[in-house]
Amino acid sequence: MASITLDKITKVYPNDVTAVNGVSLDIRDGEFMILLGPSGCGKSTTLRMIAGLEAISSGDMLIGGRRVNDVDPADRDIAIVFQNYALYPHMTVAKNLAFGLKLRHVPASEIETRINRVAALLGIEPLLGRKPSQLSGGQRQRVALGRALVREPQAFLLDEPLSNLDATLRSSMRTELIKLHHTLGTTIVHVTHDQVEAMTMGERICIMKDGDIVQVGEPMEVYRNPANTFVASFLATPPMNLLPGRIESVGAGALVVAMDGVALPVPTAFQAAYASHSGKPVIVGLRPEDFHLAAGDAARTAPIDLVTITTEVLGPEVILVANLASGAGPEIHARMPRDFRAKIGQPLTLHFDLAEIQLFDPETTRVLPRPAHP
Amino acid sequence: MNRLAKKIVPHIILTVFSLIILMPLVWIVRVSLTDKLTAYKIPPEIGTLGLNNYVDIFERFPFVTWFANSFIIAIVSTAIALPLATAMAYSFARLNTGGALLRLGVLASQMLPPIILVLPLFGVFLFVGLTQSRVSLIVAHLSISLPFLSWMLVSFFEGDMARLEEAARVDGASRWQAFLLVAVPVAAPGILAAGLLGFILSWNEFLFVLVLSGPGTQTLPVGLASLETHAGVEIAPLAAATVVSLLPVFALLPFLRKHLIKGLSLGALK
Ligand SMILES: Nc1ncnc2c1ncn2[C@@H]1O[C@H](COP(=O)(O)OP(=O)(O)OP(=O)(O)O)[C@@H](O)[C@H]1O
Numbered sequence: 001m002a003s004i005t006l007d008k009i010t011k012v013y014p015n016d017v018t019a020v021n022g023v024s025l026d027i028r029d030g031e032f033m034i035l036l037g038p039s040g041c042g043k044s045t046t047l048r049m050i051a052g053l054e055a056i057s058s059g060d061m062l063i064g065g066r067r068v069n070d071v072d073p074a075d076r077d078i079a080i081v082f083q084n085y086a087l088y089p090h091m092t093v094a095k096n097l098a099f100g101l102k103l104r105h106v107p108a109s110e111i112e113t114r115i116n117r118v119a120a121l122l123g124i125e126p127l128l129g130r131k132p133s134q135l136s137g138g139q140r141q142r143v144a145l146g147r148a149l150v151r152e153p154q155a156f157l158l159d160e161p162l163s164n165l166d167a168t169l170r171s172s173m174r175t176e177l178i179k180l181h182h183t184l185g186t187t188i189v190h191v192t193h194d195q196v197e198a199m200t201m202g203e204r205i206c207i208m209k210d211g212d213i214v215q216v217g218e219p220m221e222v223y224r225n226p227a228n229t230f231v232a233s234f235l236a237t238p239p240m241n242l243l244p245g246r247i248e249s250v251g252a253g254a255l256v257v258a259m260d261g262v263a264l265p266v267p268t269a270f271q272a273a274y275a276s277h278s279g280k281p282v283i284v285g286l287r288p289e290d291f292h293l294a295a296g297d298a299a300r301t302a303p304i305d306l307v308t309i310t311t312e313v314l315g316p317e318v319i320l321v322a323n324l325a326s327g328a329g330p331e332i333h334a335r336m337p338r339d340f341r342a343k344i345g346q347p348l349t350l351h352f353d354l355a356e357i358q359l360f361d362p363e364t365t366r367v368l369p370r371p372a373h374p
Numbered sequence: 375m376n377r378l379a380k381k382i383v384p385h386i387i388l389t390v391f392s393l394i395i396l397m398p399l400v401w402i403v404r405v406s407l408t409d410k411l412t413a414y415k416i417p418p419e420i421g422t423l424g425l426n427n428y429v430d431i432f433e434r435f436p437f438v439t440w441f442a443n444s445f446i447i448a449i450v451s452t453a454i455a456l457p458l459a460t461a462m463a464y465s466f467a468r469l470n471t472g473g474a475l476l477r478l479g480v481l482a483s484q485m486l487p488p489i490i491l492v493l494p495l496f497g498v499f500l501f502v503g504l505t506q507s508r509v510s511l512i513v514a515h516l517s518i519s520l521p522f523l524s525w526m527l528v529s530f531f532e533g534d535m536a537r538l539e540e541a542a543r544v545d546g547a548s549r550w551q552a553f554l555l556v557a558v559p560v561a562a563p564g565i566l567a568a569g570l571l572g573f574i575l576s577w578n579e580f581l582f583v584l585v586l587s588g589p590g591t592q593t594l595p596v597g598l599a600s601l602e603t604h605a606g607v608e609i610a611p612l613a614a615a616t617v618v619s620l621l622p623v624f625a626l627l628p629f630l631r632k633h634l635i636k637g638l639s640l641g642a643l644k
Pocket residue numbers: 013014015017018019037038039040041042043044045046193
């Protein structure tokens with residue numbers, strides 16, 4: 001087991017594409033780290049640099065404290081699972097698993113013990129004699145995982161290993177990977193652009209965009225305190241509502257966040273933090289989860305008048321799509337209980353939980369820092 | 375009715391085509407079993423059939439030498455071409471050696487009419503004192519098969535093969551081990567198909583052998599051509615010799631069908 005440290009790592013491809021741009025990241029020993037980001041943001045490139053499959057243009061890569069920039073992939077003692085699994089098609093499953101151990105001159109008896117143990121763990125014993133072409137997608141995925149596990153490496157690198165599976169299989173493999181990590185305690189770096197995977201699997205999430213790291217943190221931390229509007233609009237479905245507004249002073253130092261026809265009083269705990277932005281425009285971030293049908297404590301919630309555009313009945317919940325009563329601004333999504341119904345065009349009033357409000361600077365898109373939740 | 379027609383029409387077309395292709399072969403087999411006079415009779419006459427011509431070619435002509443030369447040259451040139459072409463294809467596909475320019479250059483050498491290459495090659499062999507030797511013929515055939523086979527093999531090392539090799543490298547393989555233990559075995563059907571094709575290319579090659587060979591180093595195609603003398607065409611022994619020279623290619627046919635189709639149409643990883 002080992003920690004993985006990226007120190008100002010940059011990757012420029014020969015065609016002058018800067019795929020990763022001076023990224024620094026500390027992955028702790030035994031941590032389950034998620035690399036999350038939209039397509040093309042440099043996740044795979046980062047992973048491949050950790051594995052040694054891609055040369056590092058500048059910066060330092062450390063595995064277990066050892067600088068590995070010039071260390072051959074064979075000598076880094078890490079395992080990688082590719083999106084398309086990359087099983088050796090000319091070998092049986094057993095030989096696929098044994099390949100890496102044979103190259104490392106592990107004794108035959110030990111190889112057999114390890115293969116049997118991993119096969120039992122993943123439930124692939126009946127498949128050991130088959131060729132990869134005789135396996136289903138889910139089985140291949142298990143074998144690819146098994147090939148990584150038998151090696152007992154310092155760290156596992158997973159490049160979207162679940163993305164080719166159907167929804168049911170994906171969710172069961174998700175659980176299984178979490179259990180595996182719990183049992184083995186080995187460092188895992190898991191690349192995904194599926195935010196459900198990111199939220200449920202990772203101990204920490206590293207969110208990337210255009211070759212940069214935007215935010216690193218525990219899933220709930222990233223969810224509740226997004227560093228900028230990109231993270232706010234990327235994480236969770238539906239994502240945080242982002243509306244244009246402005247901070248206004250209403251005498252005696254009291255502040256409100258004013259939007260088209262709505263004024264949300266700023267909770268006392270946040271007043272000091274937002275005071276310097278008084279009179280300036282902001283982007284108002286409201287999570288769909290923080291709209292409620294009933295008013296709470298007057299100091300904690302504020303009413304918002306809306307007009308229904310449509311409702312999406314999902315089963316466990318209903319997503320209300322609405323506009324502000326004034327009719328202006330972008331659509332607002334609110335997560336409602338499963339028996340909620342509203343007709344198109346129907347006006348209604350929801351109550352927003354003010355302690356969850358996030359404000360962003362419209363110019364830098366960064367969050368305006370405020371104290372943690374009361 | 376319609377479905378029946380759909381089944382029958384292709385068969386009729388295929389039968390006609392097969393007959394057109396098979397006709398010359400059947401004709402040659404027939405001629406090889408008769409004598410010169412009967413061979414030219416129109417309408418065809420069966421006459422007395424016999425194996426005289428097959429005995430004849432071994433007694434009156436150095437047929438064994440031709441056959442042996444063909445065999446040695448085809449086997450040796452293919453055995454040399456195959457590993458080289460595999461390595462070339464690999465380095466084109468995975469290391470992009472020489473870029474598109476070198477790849478095209480290799481192909482361009484095959485676009486020239488062979489007749490243009492023959493004379494300079496003859497000059498080279500004259501200079502190094504290798505004219506009329508089997509070595510010169512092997513080298514000449516390499517100049518044909520190497521570019522051809524390497525081009526054919528490039529696609530086997532492209533695409534997903536890179537992932538496989540990367541998996542092997544992370545598993546602990548060196549570049550060489552990844553090449554020998556993963557890339558080559560996975561590309562094996564293609565490499566085998568290329569080998570068969572290389573053998574046939576050399577077996578059938580005529581022009582280079584005609585110009586570069588000497589009395590003891592002629593191969594079958596050139597030897598057979600020498601049966602067309604100014605004293606007339608020895609049509610019956612020629613037919614017998616042709617039949618015998620086709621035998622190795624026929625022997626390769628089952629392998630060809632299996633591996634060439636698999637190798638050429640499916641690619642490495644399907
Ligand atoms: N071999 C390469 N040569 C040149 N550019 C590349 C190469 N591989 C990736 N890129 C570019 O680098 C950028 C980052 O690619 P990368 O594969 O790391 O993205 P990703 O985050 O893994 O995306 P995805 O979610 O689609 O897999 C992209 O703009 C991509 O086009």
